[in-house]
Amino acid sequence: MNLLSKFATVGGATLVSRIFGFVREMLMASALGIGPVADAFNLAFRFPNLFRRFFAEGAMNSAFVPLFSKALEEKGEAAARDFATQVFSFLTVVLFALTVPAIIFMPFLVRTVIAPGLNVCIDEAALQQALSCEDRFGITVAFSRIMFPYLASMSLVAMVGGILNAYRRFFAAAAAPALLNVVLIGVLVWALWDGQDTRALGFAMSWGVLVAGVAQFVMVTVAMRMAGFSVALRRPRWTPDLKRLLVLAGPAALIGGITQINLFVGQAIASFKPGAVSILTYADRPYQLPLGMVGVAIGVVLLPELSRALKGGRLDEAQHTQNRSLEFALFLTLPAAVALFIIPEPIIRIIYERGAFTPSTTAAVAAVLGIYALGLPAFVMIRVFTPGYFAREDTRRPMMVTMASAGANTVLSVALFYVMAEQGIALATSLAGWLNALLLFHGLYSRNLWIVDRSLVKRCCLLLLCAALMGGVLLLLMPLLSHWIQPGAGIGVQVLAIGILVAAAVASYFALCFVTGAADRQMISRMLAARRKRGARNA
Structure with missing residues (x-):
């Protein structure tokens, strides 16, 4: 399976999960709008989700995978199994020691870290659903306690997923997150059908998150056993391999969770304004679709590929892999960023505007989405650049970069929030992403760890041109379809109008890319040929 096919495998599975995520957010927006229960659920879910990203995209994928791959390549499967067992046992103990105190002291965590804004009493008339300040704080604590064990399940999922990625079994780990969305969709459909009030729905969704975490762990464990590998739980022992993992894992966890750190900081600040947390969350979902499909796919596939090439001394292959990965990332990300920036309101209206989600809410969420779109290419490029450090077992430099970016995001969020409210937080997130x-x-290029070839420079310039011209096509078509994308046009007409805009944008962009040579036609042809061969073998 070539590099682009692996990106497509992981990206396709992630796309399915993101589509289910859209359905989940649509139902949630209709049921809860941007009221206090929605804010409480989003605040509570962000905390374990932050740590999940630390372990999944940080420690496990970025520190565990290179060491596990190294053991597998140099010492064989028995040594790799022993190393995995050490890590599994140690991780289980640490997670238990973290989860129990967090549940006990959750009121303190909510008051000081998760949502300090809930300490500030507000005008109840500003809320869509009347809850006292004390009630808002109480349900946020309750939801957080229910969902926090999700962290433990997902951290173990991340480790098992790292084993599958090292074996180049990418699909199961990439598809597992869809279970969360499937479970929550089921909960929402049941609650809406049964006529549950918003508070009961919030509790049901919180329990659904926990159930989904367990289901995902079962799924990847079964996939690991089908791959012929297993780990056992035993008394943790302090070994040189485990020590090396921890040295790499701490900085890697911080680096891998940079996007979530920025979003977490933004939500903590946004908790001072009722509804702002939910506005940021709803805007984040469309923005996460291309980021997840492209960025996660590249991050998952690129690291083991780079690690194997560097461990084998194949430096030219490593450089080629890095350059082509950046090309592929920009090829798919730039048009998505342009489209989200130009037509955010029609997109948000189709996805969310029904039930408790009003036209005024659509305008607020669309404004944030347009600003998020400005940072989309940066966050995808972060996923391309960080494996260049991790594959060389260098976590110190990217950690320093991440700390600088997170610091800049915090300062900018605080400063801009009082000027632009939630839009200021989105702008701070995008600017911090570009800085990162x-x-x-610069860290890779200045040390000759990334040698930019002529093809990369040429294609990047052409991709920027093609994306800009595609944006021009959208700007020309929007006045012609203006009556079709207005709130009173009907959902069917709006969907048709957006379909026309998207089809025209995609057709113009891909045509321009192939005509100008911005797209690597040979690589795409090889990928399509490989997929046809696999389809023929499976028939």
Whole structure:
């Protein structure tokens, strides 16, 4: 399976999960709008989700995978199994020690870290659903206690997923997150059908998150056993391999969770304004679709590929892999960013505007989405640049970059929130993302760890041109379809109008890319040929 096919496998599975995520958010928006229960659920879910990203995209994928791959390549499967067992046992103990105190002291965590804004009493008339300040704080604590064990389940999922990725079994780990969305969709459909009030729905969704975490762990464990590998739980022992993992894992966890750190900081600040947390969350979902499909796919596939090439001394292959990965990332990300920036309101209206989600809410969420779109290429490039450090077992430099970016995001969020409210937080997140990406690239380029070839420079310039021209096509078509994308046009007409806009944008962009040579036609042809061969073998 070539590199682009692996990206497509992981990206396709992630796309399915993101589509289910859209359905989940649509139902949730209709049922809860941007009221206090929605804010409480989003605040509570962000905390374990932050740590999940630390372990999944940080420690496990970025520190565990290179060491596990190294053991597998140099010492064989028995040594790799022993190393995995050490890590599994140690991780289980640490997670238990973290989860129990967190549940006990959750009121303190909510008051000081998760949602300090809930300490500030507000005008109840500003809320869509009347809850006292004390009630808002109480349900946020309750939801957080129910969902926090999700962290433990997902951290173990991340480790098992790392084993599958090292074996180049990418699909199961990429598809597992869809279970969360399937479970929550089931909960929402049941609650809406049964006529549950918003508070009961919030509790049902919180329990659904926990159930989904267990289901995902079962799924990847079964996939690991089908791959012929297993781990056991035993008394943790302090070994040199485990020590090396921890040295790499701490900085890697911080680096891998940079996007979630920025979003978490933004939500903590946004908790001072009722509804702002939910506005940021709803805007984040469309923005996460291309980021997840492209960025996660590249991050998952690129690291083991780079690690194997560097461990084998194939430096030219490593450089080629890095350059082509950046090309592929920009090829798919730039048009998505342009489209989200130009037509955010029609997109948000189709996805969310029904039930408790009003036209005024659509305008607020669309404004945030347009600003998020400005940072989309940067956050995808971060996923391309960080494996260049992790594959070389260097976590110190990207950690320093991440800390600088997170610091800048916090300062900008606080400053801009009082000027632009939730839009200021979105702008701070995008600016911090660009700072992070530029510093990571500079660190690789200045030490000759990333040699930019002529093809990359040429294609990047052409991709920027093609994306800009595609944006021009959208701007020309929007006045012609203006009556079709207005709130009173009907959902069917709006969907048709958006379909026309998207089809025209996609057709113009891909045509321009192939005509100008911005797309690597040979690589795409090889991928399509490989997929046809696999389809023929499976028939």
